[in-house]
Amino acid sequence: MEIDPKFNFKGNSGSDPVCPSALGYFFPAEFHKHEATWLSWPHKEASWPGKIESIYPAYSEFVACLAKGEKVNIMVADAAMQTFACEQLYRAEADMNQVVFHHFPTNDAWCRDHGPSFLLNQDKEMGKAIVDWGYNAWGNKYPPYDLDNLIPEKVALILKIPCFKPGIIMEGGSVDFNGKGTLITTEACLLNPNRNPQHSREEIENILRDYYGVRQLLWLKDGIIGDDTDGHVDDLTRFVSENKVVTVVESDKKDENYQVLKENLEMLQAFRLPDGQSLDIVELPMPSPVIYENTRLPASYANFYIANKHVIVPTFRDKNDEKALDIISGCFPDRKVVGIDSWDLIWGLGSFHCLSQQEPAYL
Structure with a gap:
C-alpha cells in the first residue's frame, strides 16, 4: 500500500480505519537503534529565569555525547540562533559533522513533548511515519505554544513521510514503551481535565493503541513533587528492556515523594x-x-536519555549520583553511562529526556 506523504491522516476517536496500527506502524522502544535525535535549542529565558546562560555548557555536553553515536537534528529560529548554538557546541568539542540545523522556530526547548513521535512499520517498504499529537504546554500552563505545536508536521514535510493527526493532546514524556506492545503512563497526566476532558479513559486508551501501535497500557498514579507536567512517567519509571524497568524510590519516609513512589x-x-x-x-x-528560590524542583535520575552508544543521566551534585549511575550502568551493559550535571538545567523543571526525542532506525 502506497501512502502520499503530503496527506495528513486525521483521526477522531481512535477508530479511524487508516490509523497507524491498522497500517502496521508501531512506536519502538527508546533503546531501539536510532537514526537521529531531535532537539529544540533552548532560548526561552522564562523557562530558566536568571539562569539560562548557565545551562548551555551542560546542554552542549549532552549534544556532544549524542553526536558520538548518531546524527543530531537541532531546531533553531534563525541564522543568528544557529551561530550562537555553534559557538556553544564548538566549546564542547561536539562533532559538527553529526549536527544538522533546521530553521524551525519554537516557543521552548522541550522537544520530548512538542517534537515528532516517530513510528516504524512492520513492512520496511512502508517507511517511517510521524504522529502529530496536539500540544497545549501541559494544560495551557505556559502560552504561547503555537510554534511548538507546528513542529511534528514540519519535520514530516522535510522528511517526506506520512503525518497522522489523532486530534488529542499528548506529550512524549507522559508515556514510555517496551517496543513489544506495552506502554506505561500515569493517571495524573493523561486523565487530567486540562488535557482531553472530552475523552474517557477508555477512549484515550483506544487512541493510544491505534496511534502508538500498542496492545497493553499500564497505569501508574501520580508523579513526583515539583513536576509541572502533572506527573510525566519519564521522571518515574522507564523501560530498559522488553520486561525490565527502573523506577525511582524514596527511602526517607518523611519526604513528600515517599508515599507516591511506594504506591x-x-x-x-x-x-x-x-x-x-x-x-x-x-x-x-x-x-x-x-x-x-524556595521551590522544590523535579530532580530525578529517571530522566535519562538512551542514545545509541551512551545513556546520558542527569546528576545533581548529590551523594546518590554515583549510586544511580552504577545502577543504570548495570541495566545497559552495551552502552556507556555518562552523568552530566543537571543542577542548572533542572531549574527549567526538566532534564535530558525532556529535551530530546529519538528518531528510530530500521535494523
Missing part, C-alpha cells in the same frame, strides 16, 4: 505483561531535594 512500586510489582510475566524491577534512588 507506584507496589503497582509495578502487581503488573503482568501480556504473556503473564511479571516486570523485572530495578529500584533507583532519588537525589536529595533540589530547592531553588
